[in-house]
Amino acid sequence: MGTIEQSDVKGVLVESRVRIVVAKPGLDGHDRGAKVIARTLRDAGFEVVYTGLRQTPAQIVEAALQEDADLIGLSILSGAHMTLFAEVLDLLRERDASDIVVFGGGIIPDDDIPRLLDMGVAAIFTPGTPTQDVVAWVQEQAAVSAARRT
Secondary structure: OOEEEEEOOOOOEEEEEOEEEEEOEOOOOOOHHHHHHHHHHHHOOOEEEEOOOOEOHHHHHHHHHHOOOOEEEEEEOOOOHHHHHHHHHHHHHHOOOOOOEEEEEEOOOHHHHHHHHHHOOOEEEOOOOOHHHHHHHHHHHHHHHHHHHO
C-alpha cells in the first residue's frame, strides 16, 4: 500500500500517504514513461504529483518541498541525466531536504548508473523494468522512511 503508520505528537498511531513528485527535468518533451510510472504509483495507493514537462531542477525541488514529498522520481531521456540529477540533489542539500529520496528512470547508459548512485540517486529504472518492481522498491523506501521518523 501507499501508506505508512507513524505516531503523531500525542503518540496516536496515524496513517500517512507516501507522497511522490514525478518530474520531467530539462528540455525532454517525451513523457509517456513518466505518466505510466505516475499512474502505476497512484494506483498502488501512493499520492503522486506530476509536475509536467520541461521543469527546472529548482522548480522540481520547490514542488517537492511545497508538497511535503517523501520521494522525487525523475524521468530523463535527453542525455542530460548527470547534470540534472546532480543539480536536484545539490538543491535538496541546500534546502536542508536531503531526506527526500531521489530515484529516476529513462534512457541512461549502464556506465552512468553507478556514478548516479554514488552521487546519491537511490535507484535507476531503465526501459523494460516491470512497473511492479518500481512499486515494490517505493514501498521499501516508504517503510525505511517511516522507520527513520519514529
